[in-house]
Amino acid sequence: MNVPILQMRGITKTFPGVKALQDVTLDVNRGEVHAICGENGAGKSTLMKVLSGVYAHNTFDGDILFENEPCEFSSITDSEKRGIVIIHQELALSPYLSIAENIYLGNELAKNGWVDWRKTNLEAAKLLARVGLSENPVTPIQHISVGKQQLVEIAKALSKEVKLLILDEPTAALNDEDSDHLLDLILHLKGQGVTSIIISHKLNEIRKVADAVTIIRDGKSIETLRLDQGQITQERIIRGMVGRDLESLYPDRTPNIGEEVLRIEDWTVQHPQDHSRMVVNNASLNVRKGEVVGLAGLMGAGRTELAMSVFGRTYGRAVSGKVYKYGQEINTSTVSDAIEHGIAYATEDRKHYGLNLIEDIKRNISMAALNKLAKRGWVDGNKETTVANHYRKSMNIKAPSVAAITGKLSGGNQQKVVLSKWMFSDPDVLILDEPTRGIDVGAKFEIYTIIAELAAAGKAVIVISSELPELLGICDRIYTLSAGHITGEVPIAEATQETLMHFMTKEKE
Structure with a gap:
């Protein structure tokens, strides 16, 4: 009989104007790989931040039991002491420090108040071997690939005697070879007794590694599917995520090429x-x-x-x-x-080159064609708001208003803002x-539909x-x-x- 290592009950988390999670329930069995699926903005990452203490226990409603004991985490440090370690989609490594320094940053191996560098490098080498890396521990992080950096993050988690490893979109920025290596490592760690929760939009990866899949839609837990009961299929996951069957992953179109x-x-x-x-x-x-x-x-x-x-x-x-x-x-x-x-170019790196994440939706949409909004040398703010609202509705950008900060949006909605910006420039x-990198299957269909509509418009x-x-x-x-x-x-x-x-x-x- 499988025994839950984690139980989350009635988790509700509210931000100003938005209920991100509503009465979410999650059970994760010990020694399994448990996937969490949902569209962008469904609440997956928010739930994991609640679990790991990024959002302190007094900022949400509900209960967390880990190894049958109630938990009230006020910080990531608290959850890590219990063996819960989260690896975020944006890697938290210092590029100028060595691999070993990154692994033990905040958890230094010290003797008499001084870091024991010999022991640090030796232990780091052992951890690197566990995750399949042969790099010298003194190598600066900036000198290794993103795929290897992801493995260093896992080595860092292992240094903290992890019991429950949480990976948020771990393969989003990796090529196929690095992705396969990472997935194989997750299965290897499972064999060593490490329980994992993986958030991923890539359904083929989920089917490869997951023992169970919990689907979240609009901040609510919809259902949990189990591999041993034959429930984990692409069609059922998609239906749970988007609330309907997708008859085709791609919209029908009849090209009119000129x-x-x-x-x-x-x-x-x-x-x-x-x-x-x-x-x-x-x-x-x-x-x-x-x-x-x-x-x-x-x-x-x-x-x-x-x-x-x-x-x-x-x-x-x-x-x-x-x-x-x-x-x-x-x-x-x-x-x-x-x-x-x-000519318009929507970059693959929307966070660094495609958007100003600290600006609102309105300003991001208008920035490539401010001349179209200029009035005697000044931007017409009312017109700018009208334009942004048009694209928020037509592109189905999920945000309370065009005054919402772009960096707070999900990946799929950020991508729609990028496309809106260039569509407004009328290229x-x-x-x-x-x-569609890092975007769920439902949002992908919306992006494909937009591409088809652009082509249909000439x-x-x-x-x-x-x-x-x-x-x-x-x-x-x-x-x-x-x-x-x-x-x-x-x-x-x-x-x-x-x-x-x-x-x-x-x-x-």
Whole structure:
């Protein structure tokens, strides 16, 4: 008989104007991997912050029992003392400290008031071995990949004798290889008796590792599905998350493709530091009115670098090549030039480059086209509010008002604000870089619908994505890149994952 290591009863958490959690119940059995699913903004991360003490016990209603004992955590330190450790989606590592220093930061191995560095590095090496890393413990964190940093976070948790490990979107920023390694590690830790809670939007990952899945929708716990009862299926998880069946993961559309809008010829970009390295090499592509064109490639293929260098040369050096719009050569050497010529670029890193997280929704939506709101040199605030409210409603941005701070929104709603910003600028060409990264299946469908509507309105859309099924589901034509070269151009009627992967791993002849 499975015994719960964790029981949460009647958890209710309210923020000003918003009830984030309402009477949520969660039971997690000892030695299992328990997944929590829900749309962006459903309350998943809030529930875990309640559990881990980020939100102190006197700021919410309900009860928490851990190992059959009532718990009232006032801070993360309190929960960690009981063996509950949370790893947030945004990694909490210091880039300038060593791996060992990060592992034992706040939990230093000291002797007579001094840090015992020999013991610190030796113990860190043992922990790194447990998570499958062979790095030297004195290596600065900034010198290892994001995937390895995620493993260092787990090593840090193991140093605290973790009993319940909470991982919030642990693979959101990882490539397929690093994601598989991390998931295998979670299963390995399960074999060592570590219980895990994993928040993830990736349903294939959940089916791989989860023994049970609890679905949260609109701040309420809907149901818990169990693997041993055959309940964990993609269809049932989706139905629980969005409250309905999704007949298709992608909206139906009938392309109406017109004249060529944008053409890029012989585009070459040098690496900004390593001048001998060509990140994009003699690439040429085009996109037509009403067309959705995909860019597929493995990590490091040059997809984002190509987009950023075209959009105002925001990446690379010694950029060469030509850009044509409606057959006329144009200058896109600055961001202002690109925007003026009707080109928009929605970055893959919305938190750092796509949004001002401390500003409200209204200001974020207007920032790329303030000239459209100017009145005698001043922004018309009433008009700005009207525009923002239009997009809040039409894009289904879940927020109490356009005065809400953008950084407080869920990932899916932040992405809708990014798209609203560029739609307001009324571009002819939209380059969307990983537009659904870190977004749940329901919000993905909404983004796909927006892309289809943009194409139907005559926009030329370029979509960069690491998810091949996504490109196959929404594109009319797909280019593949490998080591900076365009290696294939595949019409959607001929495209399969196998065909695309063949071109993505092909060397330039």
